[in-house]
Amino acid sequence: MGNDNKSPEQEAFDERLNRAQLKAKPVEPDDPDTASRVAFKMGIDLVAGTGVGLFMGYWIDKWFDTAPVFLIVLLILGFVTGLRNVVVEAMRIQKASEDADLTAHDTAANADEQKD
Amino acid sequence: MAHSPIEQFEIKPLAHFEIAGVDVSFTNSSLWMVIVVGLLTVFLIGGTRKNAVIPGRWQVMIELMYSFIAGMVRDNVGKEGKQYFPFIFTLFVFVLGLNLAGLLPYAFTVTSHIAVNFAMAAFIFIGVTLVGFAKNGAGYLKLFAPAGVPWWLMPMIVIIELISYCTRPISLSVRLFANMLAGHIMMKVFAGFIISMAAAGVVGMVGAVVPFTVNVLLTGLEILVACLQAYVFTILTCIYLNDAMHPSH
Numbered sequence: 001m002g003n004d005n006k007s008p009e010q011e012a013f014d015e016r017l018n019r020a021q022l023k024a025k026p027v028e029p030d031d032p033d034t035a036s037r038v039a040f041k042m043g044i045d046l047v048a049g050t051g052v053g054l055f056m057g058y059w060i061d062k063w064f065d066t067a068p069v070f071l072i073v074l075l076i077l078g079f080v081t082g083l084r085n086v087v088v089e090a091m092r093i094q095k096a097s098e099d100a101d102l103t104a105h106d107t108a109a110n111a112d113e114q115k116d
Numbered sequence: 117m118a119h120s121p122i123e124q125f126e127i128k129p130l131a132h133f134e135i136a137g138v139d140v141s142f143t144n145s146s147l148w149m150v151i152v153v154g155l156l157t158v159f160l161i162g163g164t165r166k167n168a169v170i171p172g173r174w175q176v177m178i179e180l181m182y183s184f185i186a187g188m189v190r191d192n193v194g195k196e197g198k199q200y201f202p203f204i205f206t207l208f209v210f211v212l213g214l215n216l217a218g219l220l221p222y223a224f225t226v227t228s229h230i231a232v233n234f235a236m237a238a239f240i241f242i243g244v245t246l247v248g249f250a251k252n253g254a255g256y257l258k259l260f261a262p263a264g265v266p267w268w269l270m271p272m273i274v275i276i277e278l279i280s281y282c283t284r285p286i287s288l289s290v291r292l293f294a295n296m297l298a299g300h301i302m303m304k305v306f307a308g309f310i311i312s313m314a315a316a317g318v319v320g321m322v323g324a325v326v327p328f329t330v331n332v333l334l335t336g337l338e339i340l341v342a343c344l345q346a347y348v349f350t351i352l353t354c355i356y357l358n359d360a361m362h363p364s365h
Contacts, residue, residue: 040291040294040295041287041291044286044287044290044291044294045283045287048283048286048287048290049279049280049283051283051286052279052282052283052286053279056279056282074275074279077272077275077276077279078279080276081276081279081280081283082283084276084280085280085283
């Protein structure tokens, strides 16, 4: 009950607190999606797929004595996997940046409303 | 040049041990792991020894790290992820400690060796796979067969998903290793420029200010990279753990 009628000091304090919290918010932990980091990750992903395919193919051929059938097939599939991983990652970043744009838009709209 | 920029990554055995013909010597790499674990233990136990309600500066540092990782686990794995918090937190402070300790002069950067990172990543990979099967049973295999794929494409998709799953430890370990290796080589190369330019007379000495400035900036960048790569390593572990616990997503 007593919560509704706050003293002017309390209101002033709440307002200052809100403002400080708003100000502190954009200091999120460093965005891991900068261009160079994305390029670096995608480079590794692309090569890693091919590498794993090569590795799997080599050992399957060794065990079943089928060289070079699985080596060739899995090498190609490994490359496809690398491409798929890069595409999936690109779609994730695309979505993340669209979401961020939407949220930024919302926040801006809210700020405008509060001003009025 | 007298010093090669990759000399700093050389493993030097400090005490020779051999078990069943396998070289398990205590090396400079092992030494720095022990140092980092020791420092972290002192830092974490020392800071929480008082357990004050109103924390001092030391305790605040630890509480910030704690809530940072707790939030990361909550956001990426969910409430059930809490039971893995001790592992994730240990992983984060260990990698962060190794990365930062590597920046000290005369220190050895343990995480610049793919063998160390791959061992960690392989353990995470195996652990996460076991968690996946323990939580979901054979249902975990659905991760390799996404819904809505035509039946004639299925065999190929399963193989592709399987390869993709196996690239995780590689992607995880190579990223940390390559970042640390590249950063430290770059710093050493620019440090080498300072020496060789300064040796070339007065003009060279004035000119050596340029690589020196670059190196100061690089040091700042490397601190950022050290923290960021520890963060990336940990958050990816969380994401993999999440896949293991909720494979349908």
